[in-house]
Amino acid sequence: MTVLARARERGIETLALDSPDTRNALSSVLVGALADALADCAGDPEVRAVVLTHTGTTFCAGADLRDPPDPDAFVGLLRRIVELPLPVVARVTGHVRAGGMGLLAACDITAASTTSTFAFTEVRIGVAPAVISLPLLPRTDPRALARHYLTGERFDAAEAARAGLLTAAGDDVDAVLAPVLDGLRRAAPQGLAETKRLLTARVLETFDRDAAQLTALSARLFASPQAREGMTAFLERRDPAWVL
Template sequence: MQTTWQTLELHIDGHIANLALNRPDVRNAFNGTMVAEITQAFRELGASQDIRAIVLLANGPAFCAGGDLAWMKSMAAFDHAQNLADARGLAQMLRAIDCCPQPVLAKVQGDCYAGGLGLVAVCDIAIAAETANFCLSEVKLGLIPATISPYVIRAIGERFARRYFLTAERFDAIEAQRIGLLHEAVPVEMLDARITGIAQSLCTAGPQAVRQAKRLVHEVAGRTMDDALLADTAGRIADVRASEEGREGMQAFLEKRKPSWLA
């Protein structure tokens, strides 16, 4: 697994990977290198059986300011094909996070704008400091938040997306929690402990069960409640109960001992 990056910092603590955006001088804004490195990092971390949770965080006062100005300036000269290729790179980055087998936690310590909101929305669990601010600012630049829209709309719903996509209003962490972008907004001095507690808790569960639970949400959400869905979910629980991890977990519970993945 690669450990040295131009735009990221990776620190692994036991079964928890802490991946930090590391361009604090430009408020952790995206450029082509960062997009490619985030994509690669999540693919590599996702392939590891030792990693049970990934924390996405950022160095410096801001979480992510969206697109880097120099990067955006270069795109102004792109033709349609070049713009399409660039946008697909960003889409692949978001998909790599979304499809990562392990749970991904967003630790939002500071302001988060435009494409940065996509990073927060695509994570499984999002916790921010109460002092963080958010903005879907694209229309102010004559753009639209197209690539991040599937994840942001999934998080906040169509009604709030209609407002914030159109107005580019800035909103605080309390509002971000109210509309569903965040799970929690906490005092800044509590952010480290809250993220650490959740990540450590995830590591106490059956690692394959956690992966399959994440996949379950992906594959069941939005489906019609019909016989096919009932058969699918029944088959999933039957498979898990018969698995080595499922049998071990139930046996450990009945014998009042720790399961093997905690030994």
């Protein structure tokens, strides 16, 4: 089963999450396929940058509750995006939830259409945005993040840009990204790699310091009775027991 589509144009490798039936939820298969594709790109001198995008109306709905990835594998994927010696550009024309927000935060440049919506839904199923905090906390506004982490409410692309989750938003995301991709094609590979290293140093310090603790927290929460109730309620399309 294909869960990731690939294409290349003038040195830009496009990786499209391609499991629209599950709203591109992060299954173990999808996480593995994306990690392998990124490794391929890193070793290919013909690739200047990577665009991470999607098919369907959702960029990524978060973890696949029926086939969740191993927490260590997901941490490894996020770190691979951050460490990749190539710029990774997120192109979003749909909705982003939970773990998908971590993918977005790991990317270097992020653009979304004005119709996209965003939400950290973890608290609503009894867990916390633990692992995705590794790239998120160093790159976003703390006050905005506190509100969205704690309430799980949806917010729009303008708010995502204000909070630092997006580089830019526009009615035509491809028009927004056209000058970005042109600039990356004009940049020297060595210059891109070393400039990205400067930009990601603080993010990687967070991975080095906190990855083991946050991975353990995620595993503990997902195994808890409240999370089981929250995930069951989500799958049954009902409110969990704690809703007032």
